[in-house]
Amino acid sequence: MKKLLALLFMVGLYVALVVPLGDHLRERPLNVKLGYTPDARLLKLVAGGQQTILAESMTLKVIFYFGTVIEHWIQQEFVQPEYFNMFKTIEAAAILDPYNMDTYYFAQAAFTWELGRAKDVNRLLEHGMKYRDWDESLPFYAGFNSAYFLQDYDSAAKYMQKAAEVSGNSMYTNLAARFFYEAGDSRMGVAFLETMIRQAKNPQVKRLYEMRRDVLLAVQTLETGVADFAERFGKQPTELEQLVVRGLIAELPLDPYGGQFFLDDKGRVRTTSKFTEKLAVEPDKGE
Amino acid sequence: MTSDSNCAVESSGLIEITGLSKTYRSKKLALVEALKNLDLLIGKGEVFGFLGPNGAGKSTTIKILTGQIRQTAGSAQLAGQTVSDYRCRRDLGYLPENPVFYDYLTATEYLAFVGRAFGMSDSVIRQRAGEVLGLLDLQHAAKRPMRGFSKGMVQRLGLAQTLIHDPQVFIFDEPMSGLDPVGRALVKQLIKDLKRQGKTVFFSTHITADVEEICDRVGVIVQGQLRAVDKVSDIVIGDTDNYRLHVRHGDGSVIEEIVSRNMLKQKVVNAWADQGALEKVVPVGRNLEDYFLDIVNNVNK
Amino acid sequence: MNGFWVVLIAALRGFLRDRVLHALLGFALLLLVLAPVFSLFSMRQVQELSTTVALSAISLTLLVLAVMLGGFSVWRDVERRYTASVLGLPIPRSSYLLGKFAAVAVVLMSTSIFLGFVSLVSVHIAASFYPPDRSLDLMNFMAAIAACSLKYILLSAFALLFSSLSTSFFLPVFGSLAVYLAGGATQEVVEYVTGPSAQSLSNSLITTVKGLYYLLPNFAAFDLSFQAIYGIPLSVEGLLLTFGYFLVYTSLLLLLACYCLARREFP
Structure with a gap:
C-alpha cells in the first residue's frame, strides 16, 4: 500500500514536471532547435558508412526547422531564420550524400526567394548535377535562378540547354527563350511557381510556393492597374488606393505575408511586410 | 557474529518447511511439479543429508530456502523467519551448487565483500578471512584474482565464504562436487567440525557414502517428493x-x-x-x- | 543500506578492472586529443568545431558506457549465476539493483568529469591555433557536459530496468538503444504532429505520438550543446525543470526495476 502511494506520488510529480518541461522545450529558440552542424568533411570522416542516413536526417532537420519558420510567417509574425546554419547544414548534407534530391529541392525552395541566396543555391545545384546527371530538374532550377534572380541570361540558356539534353524534352529550350522575352517579369516567376506547386509533395513547401505565387499575382494585378492608370490619366498614381477609387481594380489585394502594398517613390509596387523587402517581387535590374 | 534468533528457535526447528510445493511451466508450456508438499523440520545442531537422484528437487528446495525462487504453495522458514525476507539469511552460510563468484576479485576481496554484507567490521573480516582461508587450504591463493582458480579452489572458496561470519545454519548444495579426494576429505572434516561446534548443516548430495559418514539424519527425495526421513544410525546399524x-x-x-x-x-x-x-x-x-x-x-x- | 554499499563497491571494482572499459576510455581520449586536429577542417569556427567534436566524443563514450554497463552488469550476474552467490547473502534485491545502478552512475559521472577536463584542454589548444572572437563560455560548457551525463544515467536506468525483466542481453542492449534513439526524437516529432502542418494526420496517430511523448524520456531537454558551442545564455528555469525531470523519471524507472527484479526467479 505504502509502495503504491509512493508510486502514485512519483507519477503525479512526473506529470507535474513533464508538462512545463514540454512547454519549455517548445519555446526553445529556433537556433537551438536547429543545432550546429560541423564541417561535412569531418562528418564524412566519422560517419562510418552511415553518410546517407546522416545526410537525410540533416536535410529533414532543416526542412522541419524551416517549417516552424514558415508557421510564424503564416501567422504574420516575422522571424529571421538561421540562414547560415540552415545553408551550412544543407551544404553538408549535399556533400555527404550528393544523390539526395530532397536536399537540392529544399535548397531551391527555401534559399532563393525570401533569402535571396540564388548564387549559393546554384553552386549547390552545380555540385548535384555532377552526380545526378540524369536529372533535368537541377539544371532547370539553376537556369531559372540565373535568369530570374541573377539576370545572367547566358548561364540560364546553358542550363536550360542542359536540361533539354538530359530530358530530351524541348520544353526547356522554349522556356529558355521565354526567359529572355520575359526577363525580369513577375509573370516568369508565376510560371515557375506554378510548375513547382504542381510538383510539390510536402504540404508546407507547397504552401510556401502558393504564398509566393499569390504575392506575385497580387503584384501583377497592381502593376497592370498602375499601367492602366498611367495610360488613362497620363500620370502615375501616387497611392494604390487611387486604383480602387477610379474603378481600375475592385479592391486592394492582401499580402499573404501580412504586409500592406504601397507605391514607392519610383512608382514601383512594394509591401510593408518586413521580410518581403527581400522578396524578389521585382528583381533588381541594372546590376 | 552471533545469532540473535537462537532463543526463538529452540522450540521448533532452525529450518522449518511445511507443505512446500513448486510448480513451473516448462518451455513446452507443460506444468512441471518440481516439488510436491515437502515437510521437513531440522533442529539445532543437526547435520542433515538431503539425498536424491539428479533432478529430484534438491536444488529447488535449496533455492526456495535461500530466496532465489518462490514456492507455489506452503511455507519455509529459516531461524523462525520466512525465507522471502532477506533478513532470514543473516545467520546463514550458503554454498550454491557449482558456485561462481565475481572472478575479478581476489579471494580476500571476495571474503571482505561477503563479510561486509553480513555487517562485519573490517578488522574482524581481516582476521576471520585469514582463518577460513587457512582452514580450507587457500592461503597461497589469497591475493590472486579468482579468474585463475581451479574448480576445486572455487569450491573451497565457496565453503570459506560460508564460514567467515560464523553463522548458526549452513546450507550446502552439492558441497563435494568438483573436489578431488583430498578436498572431499577436507569438506567431510569441516562438516564434522561444524557439528562439534553445534552448528546446523543442511546439505544436498547424490552420493550415499558422504551421508553415511557425516550425517545425523537423511531425507530421500525422488521426483519432487520426500520418500523417507531416517536417522542414519538406524538405517546402517538397525538393519544389521x-x-x-x-x-x-x-x-x-x-x-x-x-x-x-x-x-x-x-x-x-x-x-x-x-x-x-x-x-x-x-x-x-x-x-x-x-x-x-x-x-x-x-x-x- | 549496507547491501547497497557492498554491491556498489564490488561493482565499481569490476568496472575498474574491465579491459573493454579501458579500451573505450582510451579511444575517447584519442578522439579528444585529435579534436584540435579535426577542428582545423574549419576555417572560420575552429573553437566551435573543436567544442562540437569534444562534446560528441564525450556523448558517444557515455552512450556506449551507459548501454554496456547498464545493460550488462545485472544481465551478466544472472547469466553467469553470480546472483546465486550474491542474492544468497542477506542483501535485499532492491539494494542489489540500486547498488548496481549507483556504480554505473558513478562511472558515467566520473568519466564525464575526466573527459570534460581533457576536452577543456583540447578546446583551449584548438582555440590557440586560431583565436576566436569570443572565448569559450565555461559555465555553459560544464552545464552541457553535466546534462549529457544525466541523460546517459537516465538511459542506464532503462538498461537496468530491461535487464531486470529479460533473460537475454538483447532487450537491455537493443532496448536501451531504441529508447536512446526514440528519446532523442520525441520532442521534434511531437512538435511536428501537433503543428498546423500535420493537419492531414489522423487523430489516433497524433494521440499515439503524444502518448509516447509523455511515456518515453525526452532527451532534447538534456541537449545543451548548442548553448555550449555558441555561448547562448542558459535558462535557469529550464535547467531546474530538466534536473527535476531527471530525478523523477530515473526514480520511477528504478522503482519499476526493483519491482520487476523482486518478482524475478533465478532457477
Whole structure:
C-alpha cells in the first residue's frame, strides 16, 4: 500500500514536471532547435558508412526547422531564420550524400526567394548535377535562378540547354527563350511557381510556393492597374488606393505575408511586410 | 557474529518447511511439479543429508530456502523467519551448487565483500578471512584474482565464504562436487567440525557414502517428493542381521564366513576352540546405498 | 543500506578492472586529443568545431558506457549465476539493483568529469591555433557536459530496468538503444504532429505520438550543446525543470526495476 502511494506520488510529480518541461522545450529558440552542424568533411570522416542516413536526417532537420519558420510567417509574425546554419547544414548534407534530391529541392525552395541566396543555391545545384546527371530538374532550377534572380541570361540558356539534353524534352529550350522575352517579369516567376506547386509533395513547401505565387499575382494585378492608370490619366498614381477609387481594380489585394502594398517613390509596387523587402517581387535590374 | 534468533528457535526447528510445493511451466508450456508438499523440520545442531537422484528437487528446495525462487504453495522458514525476507539469511552460510563468484576479485576481496554484507567490521573480516582461508587450504591463493582458480579452489572458496561470519545454519548444495579426494576429505572434516561446534548443516548430495559418514539424519527425495526421513544410525546399524567373520587357522589360511546374529556366539566359540585367530568381525547390514536404491526403485515401479 | 554499499563497491571494482572499459576510455581520449586536429577542417569556427567534436566524443563514450554497463552488469550476474552467490547473502534485491545502478552512475559521472577536463584542454589548444572572437563560455560548457551525463544515467536506468525483466542481453542492449534513439526524437516529432502542418494526420496517430511523448524520456531537454558551442545564455528555469525531470523519471524507472527484479526467479 505504502509502495503504491509512493508510486502514485512519483507519477503525479512526473506529470507535474513533464508538462512545463514540454512547454519549455517548445519555446526553445529556433537556433537551438536547429543545432550546429560541423564541417561535412569531418562528418564524412566519422560517419562510418552511415553518410546517407546522416545526410537525410540533416536535410529533414532543416526542412522541419524551416517549417516552424514558415508557421510564424503564416501567422504574420516575422522571424529571421538561421540562414547560415540552415545553408551550412544543407551544404553538408549535399556533400555527404550528393544523390539526395530532397536536399537540392529544399535548397531551391527555401534559399532563393525570401533569402535571396540564388548564387549559393546554384553552386549547390552545380555540385548535384555532377552526380545526378540524369536529372533535368537541377539544371532547370539553376537556369531559372540565373535568369530570374541573377539576370545572367547566358548561364540560364546553358542550363536550360542542359536540361533539354538530359530530358530530351524541348520544353526547356522554349522556356529558355521565354526567359529572355520575359526577363525580369513577375509573370516568369508565376510560371515557375506554378510548375513547382504542381510538383510539390510536402504540404508546407507547397504552401510556401502558393504564398509566393499569390504575392506575385497580387503584384501583377497592381502593376497592370498602375499601367492602366498611367495610360488613362497620363500620370502615375501616387497611392494604390487611387486604383480602387477610379474603378481600375475592385479592391486592394492582401499580402499573404501580412504586409500592406504601397507605391514607392519610383512608382514601383512594394509591401510593408518586413521580410518581403527581400522578396524578389521585382528583381533588381541594372546590376 | 552471533545469532540473535537462537532463543526463538529452540522450540521448533532452525529450518522449518511445511507443505512446500513448486510448480513451473516448462518451455513446452507443460506444468512441471518440481516439488510436491515437502515437510521437513531440522533442529539445532543437526547435520542433515538431503539425498536424491539428479533432478529430484534438491536444488529447488535449496533455492526456495535461500530466496532465489518462490514456492507455489506452503511455507519455509529459516531461524523462525520466512525465507522471502532477506533478513532470514543473516545467520546463514550458503554454498550454491557449482558456485561462481565475481572472478575479478581476489579471494580476500571476495571474503571482505561477503563479510561486509553480513555487517562485519573490517578488522574482524581481516582476521576471520585469514582463518577460513587457512582452514580450507587457500592461503597461497589469497591475493590472486579468482579468474585463475581451479574448480576445486572455487569450491573451497565457496565453503570459506560460508564460514567467515560464523553463522548458526549452513546450507550446502552439492558441497563435494568438483573436489578431488583430498578436498572431499577436507569438506567431510569441516562438516564434522561444524557439528562439534553445534552448528546446523543442511546439505544436498547424490552420493550415499558422504551421508553415511557425516550425517545425523537423511531425507530421500525422488521426483519432487520426500520418500523417507531416517536417522542414519538406524538405517546402517538397525538393519544389521549378519556378520562377516575372518578366521585365520593354524595352517595360515584365512576363512571368511557369513553368520547370522543367532549363530554368532557359537561360531566365535568354535573358532577359539579350533585354535584359530579371529581376525575380524564385521557387521553386514543393508548399507545406505541399498536403502536409497530400494526407495528409488520402488518409486520407479 | 549496507547491501547497497557492498554491491556498489564490488561493482565499481569490476568496472575498474574491465579491459573493454579501458579500451573505450582510451579511444575517447584519442578522439579528444585529435579534436584540435579535426577542428582545423574549419576555417572560420575552429573553437566551435573543436567544442562540437569534444562534446560528441564525450556523448558517444557515455552512450556506449551507459548501454554496456547498464545493460550488462545485472544481465551478466544472472547469466553467469553470480546472483546465486550474491542474492544468497542477506542483501535485499532492491539494494542489489540500486547498488548496481549507483556504480554505473558513478562511472558515467566520473568519466564525464575526466573527459570534460581533457576536452577543456583540447578546446583551449584548438582555440590557440586560431583565436576566436569570443572565448569559450565555461559555465555553459560544464552545464552541457553535466546534462549529457544525466541523460546517459537516465538511459542506464532503462538498461537496468530491461535487464531486470529479460533473460537475454538483447532487450537491455537493443532496448536501451531504441529508447536512446526514440528519446532523442520525441520532442521534434511531437512538435511536428501537433503543428498546423500535420493537419492531414489522423487523430489516433497524433494521440499515439503524444502518448509516447509523455511515456518515453525526452532527451532534447538534456541537449545543451548548442548553448555550449555558441555561448547562448542558459535558462535557469529550464535547467531546474530538466534536473527535476531527471530525478523523477530515473526514480520511477528504478522503482519499476526493483519491482520487476523482486518478482524475478533465478532457477
